[in-house]
Amino acid sequence: MKPIREKEATLVDLLDRLLDKGLVLNADLVITMGDVPLIGINLKAAIAGMETMLQYGLMREFDKEVSEEREAYLVKSEA
Amino acid sequence: MSEGYYLYCIVDGSDNASLGPIGVDDSFVITISNKDISAVVHHVTGDVKIEDTEKSLQWVGKHQSVVEEAWKKYKTVLPFAFGTIIRGDEGELKKWMEKEHDRLVKSMMKVKGKAEYGVQIFWFPSRCLDQLVNSSAELKDLKKKSEGENSGTAYMYKKRYEKALKDEIEHKASELFRSFFERIKACVTEITVEKIKTLEEDKQMLLNVSCLADEGQVEVLGNVLEDIGAGEDHPVRFTGPWPPYSFVGM
Numbered sequence: 612m613k614p615i616r617e618k619e620a621t622l623v624d625l626l627d628r629l630l631d632k633g634l635v636l637n638a639d640l641v642i643t644m645g646d647v648p649l650i651g652i653n654l655k656a657a658i659a660g661m662e663t664m665l666q667y668g669l670m671r672e673f674d675k676e677v678s679e680e681r682e683a684y685l686v687k688s689e690a
Numbered sequence: 691m692s693e694g695y696y697l698y699c700i701v702d703g704s705d706n707a708s709l710g711p712i713g714v715d716d717s718f719v720i721t722i723s724n725k726d727i728s729a730v731v732h733h734v735t736g737d738v739k740i741e742d743t744e745k746s747l748q749w750v751g752k753h754q755s756v757v758e759e760a761w762k763k764y765k766t767v768l769p770f771a772f773g774t775i776i777r778g779d780e781g782e783l784k785k786w787m788e789k790e791h792d793r794l795v796k797s798m799m800k801v802k803g804k805a806e807y808g809v810q811i812f813w814f815p816s817r818c819l820d821q822l823v824n825s826s827a828e829l830k831d832l833k834k835k836s837e838g839e840n841s842g843t844a845y846m847y848k849k850r851y852e853k854a855l856k857d858e859i860e861h862k863a864s865e866l867f868r869s870f871f872e873r874i875k876a877c878v879t880e881i882t883v884e885k886i887k888t889l890e891e892d893k894q895m896l897l898n899v900s901c902l903a904d905e906g907q908v909e910v911l912g913n914v915l916e917d918i919g920a921g922e923d924h925p926v927r928f929t930g931p932w933p934p935y936s937f938v939g940m
Contacts, residue, residue, distance in 0.1 A: 612916035614807050614908070614930040621929045624808050627884070628900075628935035629750055633771035634700065640786065642694045642775040644738040650746045650773070657743050 622658055626651065694775045695722070695731040695783050696738070698756045699933070701764035702798050704728050712759060714752045722780055724787035727794055730760045730767075731783070734775055757933050766802045768794060769933045797939040804879060804904045805931030807911065811870055811897040811918060812925045815859050822858050829854055867897050870918060877910040878903040882936050896924070900936040 615621065630651035696714060704723035709730070713719040717732035740746045753772050761767045776783055787794070823829045829851065836848035875881045878901040886895045903911055912928065919926035 612912040612919065612926070612928055614912070614928045616929055616931070624929045625754060625932070626750065627808075628806070628932055629754060629769075629772045631771070632935040632938070633769045634697070634774070634938045635771050636697075636774055636776055636786070640776055640778075640782075642692055642734070642738070642777050644740060644773050644775060647771075647773040650740055650743075653743050654746055654750065657747070 623655065626655055626658065630654070692734075692736065692777065693779060694734045694777045695729070695780075696734050697770040697774045697776060698730040698732075698753060699760050699770055700768040700787075700794055700798070701728050701730055701760050702726070702766035702802070703764050709756070709759060709763075712752070713756055714749045719756055722783055722787075724784045725791060727787065727791070727798070728764075729783060729787060730756065738775065740773075761933050766798050767933050768797055768801070768938045769935050771935075793939070797937075800880075800939060801902065801934040801937055804902050804934065805908075806934045806936055807878075807901045807903055807908065807928065807930035808884075808932070809874060809897070809899050809901060809911075809915065809929075810895055810927040812893050812927075813863070813866065813896045813923060814892055815863070815894060816892055817923065818859075818862065819855070822855065822862060826854075826858060829858060863894075863896060866924075870897050870924075871899070873914050873918070874899060874901065874911065877914055878907050880937055884936075893925075902934060902937045 630647065696717065698713070698719070701721065704726055705721060705728065706723050707721045707728075709719040709721070711718050713732040717734075719730060719732050721728040721730050723729075740749065750772055757767060757769045776786060823833055832847055832851035832854055836844055836851045838844040838847065871881075871883075880902040882900050884898040884900060886898055888894070901911065908931075915926045915928050918924055
């Protein structure tokens with residue numbers, strides 16, 4: 612069995628890590644850029660909503676566009 | 691005006707490099723070194739505020755792609771949580787790196803040559819109800835009594851039956867959890883338990899872990915998961931490789 616990491620399928624797994632984990636600094640050292648835990652909750656809710664919409668076949672065009680854009684970007688950045 | 695550095699990750703190596711305008715909001719990403727390690731950062735002046743979800747999703751994506759870039763280039767990374775900005779100038783950042791140096795290097799040694807993988811295993815409690823009832827004399831008895839003629843006592847037995855069945859399902863879940871957990875733990879360097887998420891009524895998450903593993907271990911892990919997921923009863927989700935967000939050791 613091979614691990615997967617397609618962007619669409621694993622966005623929530625990624626968010627779980629990026630928002631809730633990783634190195635942190637003491638509060639007295641940081642500049643805050645807004646309420647990151649709240650941003651996390653909103654993002655996860657938005658993603659869950661998107662997944663539902665994708666399941667029902669909506670947003671397919673949008674999703675295709677985004678993946679194409681991302682691929683174009685990756686090709687460009689690797690060149 | 692506040693000055694600071696947005697932090698993506700700490701990497702193994704010291705080179706004071708420019709990585710280009712690949713950062714959050716197209717910021718110019720550089721590395722700032724102290725001794726044998728470097729921080730991958732972009733310079734921040736003024737207030738940084740995330741206003742909406744769409745923007746934060748873009749920024750999260752950029753944060754991740756910079757960490758990935760650095761991971762490819764430097765091989766060993768300790769990623770920061772999204773949205774970490776250290777206050778002050780370059781000197782302040784170096785001071786922090788100096789102070790945390792030994793701890794950072796120790797974490798770096800731990801994750802060197804390894805990556806993080808997510809494993810989630812599911813089950814369908816409703817599918818084992820019959821089996822659970824049949825294997826317990828108490829449950830069988832309560833079930834029978836709950837179907838009795840006297841509606842008053844039947845109701846009471848029904849409640850007791852439901853409670854006993856719930857306990858039995860929980861017991862079964864923890865038994866399965868332990869057995870899967872031990873098998874996974876045996877083939878990786880380190881493992882952390884994550885929160886269980888609720889899904890649909892029927893399909894439930896039984897185990898959610900992050901594992902730190904090297905290439906050889908991942909292959910073994912893949913085989914173990916293949917085996918666990920072989921029937922229809924325990925679907926497995928296996929994701930990665932991720933930068934070692936769960937194993938930065940701070």
